[in-house]
Amino acid sequence: MSTPNLLELHNISKSFGALTALRNLSFHISEGEVVGLLGDNGAGKSTTVNLISGIHKPTEGYLSVDGKKTAFTCRSDSADAGIETIYQHTALVDSLSITRNIFMGRELTDRFGFLRQAEMRDIAMEVLQNAVHISGIDSPDTLVGNLSGGQKQAVAIARAVYFKKRILLLDEPTSALSVRETEALLNQVLKLKAENVSSVLVTHNIYHAYQVCDRFVIMSHGTKVFDVDKADTTINQLTEYVVLT
Amino acid sequence: MTPILADSAAPRSRTQRQSFLKQIMSMPAGAILLVFVTLQIVCIAGALLYPDDFRYLSPQNLTILMKAIPVLGCLALGAGVLMIAGEFDLSIGSVYTFTAILMASLVGAGVSAFIAAPLGILTGVMIGLLNGHITLRFGLPSFIVTLGGLLFWRGAVLLYNGAVQVRFDPEPIFTSLFSGTLFGINAAFIWIILFVVGFHFLLHRHRFGNHVFATGGNRVAAEAIGINTNRVKLIAFAIAGGMAAVAGIIATARVGSVQPGQGAGLELQAIAACVIGGLSLRGGRGSIVGVFLGVMLIHTITDVLLLLRAPGFYLDMFIATLIVLAAIFNHLIERRGLA
Numbered sequence: 001m002s003t004p005n006l007l008e009l010h011n012i013s014k015s016f017g018a019l020t021a022l023r024n025l026s027f028h029i030s031e032g033e034v035v036g037l038l039g040d041n042g043a044g045k046s047t048t049v050n051l052i053s054g055i056h057k058p059t060e061g062y063l064s065v066d067g068k069k070t071a072f073t074c075r076s077d078s079a080d081a082g083i084e085t086i087y088q089h090t091a092l093v094d095s096l097s098i099t100r101n102i103f104m105g106r107e108l109t110d111r112f113g114f115l116r117q118a119e120m121r122d123i124a125m126e127v128l129q130n131a132v133h134i135s136g137i138d139s140p141d142t143l144v145g146n147l148s149g150g151q152k153q154a155v156a157i158a159r160a161v162y163f164k165k166r167i168l169l170l171d172e173p174t175s176a177l178s179v180r181e182t183e184a185l186l187n188q189v190l191k192l193k194a195e196n197v198s199s200v201l202v203t204h205n206i207y208h209a210y211q212v213c214d215r216f217v218i219m220s221h222g223t224k225v226f227d228v229d230k231a232d233t234t235i236n237q238l239t240e241y242v243v244l245t
Numbered sequence: 246m247t248p249i250l251a252d253s254a255a256p257r258s259r260t261q262r263q264s265f266l267k268q269i270m271s272m273p274a275g276a277i278l279l280v281f282v283t284l285q286i287v288c289i290a291g292a293l294l295y296p297d298d299f300r301y302l303s304p305q306n307l308t309i310l311m312k313a314i315p316v317l318g319c320l321a322l323g324a325g326v327l328m329i330a331g332e333f334d335l336s337i338g339s340v341y342t343f344t345a346i347l348m349a350s351l352v353g354a355g356v357s358a359f360i361a362a363p364l365g366i367l368t369g370v371m372i373g374l375l376n377g378h379i380t381l382r383f384g385l386p387s388f389i390v391t392l393g394g395l396l397f398w399r400g401a402v403l404l405y406n407g408a409v410q411v412r413f414d415p416e417p418i419f420t421s422l423f424s425g426t427l428f429g430i431n432a433a434f435i436w437i438i439l440f441v442v443g444f445h446f447l448l449h450r451h452r453f454g455n456h457v458f459a460t461g462g463n464r465v466a467a468e469a470i471g472i473n474t475n476r477v478k479l480i481a482f483a484i485a486g487g488m489a490a491v492a493g494i495i496a497t498a499r500v501g502s503v504q505p506g507q508g509a510g511l512e513l514q515a516i517a518a519c520v521i522g523g524l525s526l527r528g529g530r531g532s533i534v535g536v537f538l539g540v541m542l543i544h545t546i547t548d549v550l551l552l553l554r555a556p557g558f559y560l561d562m563f564i565a566t567l568i569v570l571a572a573i574f575n576h577l578i579e580r581r582g583l584a
Contacts, residue, residue: 075468075469075470075471076471079471085469087469091466091469092463092466093458093459093462093463093466093467093529094462094463094529095458095461095462095463095525095529095530096455096458096459096462096529100455100458100459103455104455104459104466104467104470104472105456105459105467105470105471105472106470106471107452107455109451109452113451113452113453114446114450114451114452115450115451115452115455117450
């Protein structure tokens with residue numbers, strides 16, 4: 001066997017009382033791979049995201065990271081494993097500056113807990129200028145509430161980049177973005193891939209996924225119905241699977 | 246694939262090329278600072294022009310101001326930290342009275358004030374923790390829980406002490422520590438300045454403060470990033486209770502006695518000072534300097550109206566107008582921030 005997969009889901013089922021949200025779901029994410037997790041509403045995409053980010057625990061089955069079986073019991077477990085989930089609306093605090101958002105919960109401090117503000121500001125500036133290209137932001141002191149949806153997402157991605165995450169889990173990343181912002185975001189995903197950061201695009205939008213993904217996992221009724229490399233499929237076939245299964 | 250958006254395509258930032266006035270207004274607490282400075286200039290000019298009729302700069306008046314500000318200041322600092330964390334405490338007025346009476350009666354029973362005062366603060370902290378625990382454990386609005394606290398501890402004062410005033414006779418050194426003077430400045434005023442500086446560093450320069458703002462600003466995001474928001478809120482409740490007790494100590498040391506009814510309405514004045522100082526009722530916004538300026542503004546206006554011999558009801562009406570105007574102003578700023 002070659003190198004183990006970065007993240008792997010093994011026969012995962014998840015029930016909420018009588019409701020079975022996921023049934024026998026298995027798929028994997030390799031290093032430097034962009035995977036599109038597709039499916040209609042109610043297919044189980046959100047439950048899968050919550051499971052990978054540690055909010056839900058599987059009823060049956062398990063996750064493995066680098067081939068080692070793991071159990072995430074909370075968000076910080078998945079963060080420690082290098083997984084950063086970027087939700088549409090819940091990732092940032094509007095009333096704080098970009099710098100403070102990037103370092104939120106992971107502040108650089110002296111040993112008495114006082115913030116090393118100048119250092120954090122310099123790093124934020126650096127990350128904003130080099131790691132992610134965000135148009136229209138001139139200062140890391142800008143309040144996040146003053147940014148557009150795409151700029152906010154870029155800040156969330158900047159945070160993941162700075163803290164050297166290995167997998168970005170993007171939950172419906174393009175649903176609130178303008179056309180230009182969507183292009184910028186998808187480019188960002190490719191740029192990170194070049195740096196060996198994997199991404200999972202969880203989305204309705206097959207066209208956006210088709211633009212950047214290497215592989216597609218299609219879900220329906222809580223399980224995987226199709227798993228295909230981009231080279232072996234067409235956008236029509238993907239659409240058929242999403243709509244008809 | 247289209248190239249990543251170039252910087253030249255960026256819309257020109259709205260924050261560029263601001264006038265000096267706009268720069269001040271965009272600072273945290275900038276607007277309140279502007280109002281405060283303007284009011285001071287008018288008052289000082291008035292006092293210089295009419296020194297006999299408007300005694301704003303007389304030593305007696307300045308001493309009264311310096312003695313009045315610290316009590317509301319301590320209450321507002323505690324309430325402010327809690328408000329930024331996204332919760333309210335309506336019980337601080339009652340806690341202020343309860344802990345003061347507890348301390349005074351302990352001293353009356355022969356306990357040293359240097360032991361009784363920390364016990365009072367500890368009691369305030371415990372009551373704050375209790376408020377916080379009930380609020381968070383059952384997921385209730387803190388408004389309701391601490392409304393209960395307001396009535397409960399007001400009743401507890403009467404149960405413990407009855408409706409009589411309690412004399413406070415501590416060691417002279419304790420009294421001078423809180424109501425003496427140093428270089429002509431009232432000791433209580435020095436205390437409140439120290440508290441303002443301490444709270445400023447805690448809230449704006451320390452990790453804990455960042456977590457307070459994150460918790461109040463977007464609790465879901467703060468939790469997602471791994472901040473224990475319950476713990477942050479609990480500590481904020483404890484600070485509010487503890488600062489209420491500190492206010493009680495300062496007031497009691499100044500007057501030398503405690504009235505069982507003295508704290509009524511102070512919790513609302515403290516919240517008013519916070520709102521005037523730019524804190525959002527939804528949490529996550531504001532500054533310590535703003536809170537302190539809010540307190541000073543309330544007391545300056547009260548003082549000016551008294552000096553002008555305005556009837557008492559004007560005070561309330563004036564403060565009321567100020568609160569509503571401040572709330573409208575803050576709301577506009579928030580809307581701009583979320584645009």
